[in-house]
Amino acid sequence: MNLIIKKVLNKLEDKGFEAYVVGGYVRDTLLGIKSTDVDICTSALPKDIIQIFNTSGNHINYGSIALSDGKYNFDITTYRKEHNYDDRSPGKVEYVDDLLTDLKRRDFTINTLCMDSSGNIIDLLNGKEDLEKKFIKVVGDTSLKLKEDPLRMLRAIRFSVILEFDLDPEIVKVINTDKHLIKSLSYTRRMEELNKIFASKNALVGLKILKELNLLEQLEINYDKIVPVNDVLGFWAQIKYSENYNFTKSSREVIKSIRKIVSSGEITNEVLFNYELYISMVAGQILGYDNKTISKMHADLKIKSVKDLNICSKDIFKILDIKPSSLVKDILKDITKNVLDGNLENNYEDIKNYILKKWK
Template structure:
């Protein structure tokens, strides 16, 4: 058994010792059956939330209204959820009513896809009432029960299906695909934040190309930020050979290159992303646009070490003439400076050189000019050389 399950084992043991049923459930069991790396471990139990709270020292009532608490054990967090069935989803996300039940099979019946409706006992025995193992073996994504009911309960499940295509390389069952195609419009009722979470997971998948094709065929793209504003974007995405991305900053950069009418700033706003994502994407966008017109060393200097891998991936996906990451990294490491803070000349030095000039934008322009000449190895990063260059720059400006 995977070490992740072993670490969580004491939680199941304690629940069982106190007379409750307890199982590993969901994505961790699916990934175990696929021999994939195990992520978060979720646990389902017949114990009620207050009974779980009484058994463990550190419990956070994260979703107690819906039967879920977070148990903290040896530095790890585990969601422990009482067996339940659900009734109606007025907000297309949370069930209006939750009823606790005593059998794991009833609990599994409420889940989205058969591959996720699989549980595992403490001894490794698999509980699989909906043939999830068969779906996993056949690499098929199919809903538990009636597809229309499952996907209308929470329309985000349609995006989840496409995300699983990207992550796992599975195909959609015919009924699942048809239901998505006829109900894609319901995604209008889903918050942007939830769509963004699924999109970020999708672009991290190894089989994103398959997902982009399904976006087109199903019409899901028409209800997503960026894509609804620029219909050609999805077609262009589908024509690229994608490799797994790290985050939305990389995706936004690529989207802008494919559809320049979509500004980075507006897309960040539309997807409700952070200012940090905007800063990263703007840096990457500037670098992509400079690549081939500026010297490589200067472009990489602007990218910075933290975004070097992202920049390399973006160039590869866009089919730009890019060296390997190893060569880009070597070029970056050989730069004479990696930050303007390492420049031997600073603002105080400039003011001392020109005591009769008022500080202003000219100082920044001067330092930027000198910075570029140092980065591109036209002059040495030594104070006296830089002072001399500053004086020459000032004279040229006055002559002009």
């Protein structure tokens, strides 16, 4: 048991409350996966947790208190039972005093495993067996659980993809009959799950599963051929998606740039000059280039910025005896291309003679 986590559990136990690490951290620990997000379930009420950890009520969300020590992010939740789901949220939360009732409200059996302050595993719903069998199984009534929160359909697929686990046929059955409920999910939630799949080494498997389960229409995405890349936006650049997906302005620009480079069909010196190296590398992966080749091309560029040219706008005004105009921008672009292509040496006299010959 990690000493920092043990200390948090002990604080609750010292006040007479039960407390266990639950869910993802325990699951990942047993699988040998490092995690810094720690969920703790406890018999302590929110007011008790606030008092014990001397925190404000501003951190409360559905009876959960969020804490962080800089290394671990803790989410401490009172044992509870949830009733009357509406729009993915329980209409009523009832605090209870036993662990099993709390575990029964959770999504998948592999996420019901608990760990006490001594590092012992508590397994009340056969989660360890499913973990060993590499099996994603819903806690309780599969149909009810997936219908009350359709995000669980995507979470099941995501866990299956990332952990390389099999889906319970009952999950597949419910997805096949009730996949239309996925359209009720916000685009933000859809994107979060898709991003986690795209960030996985098994991203192509995930996309194949989504297609086989006929979920592309529900997710409002489509694709023909996908080349695996080590960047989430690189996947989005190869996918047709609804404009309702909430990308940031900068992310949209990255996707647009990757698509533009890919449509050109090659990585040239001009591409490397005009775009960030990272964007060029992602586009290069899609086009079949290896990163070492692109890195060398970038390192060998004769100039990496217009500022590297041994001539400036004022020089051009003087050489051509003209006033400032948009023509200068065209001239600089022409000079830049020729220097990058090796057709023109980057020295003042050669560039001056080139300007006089072509632009006078």
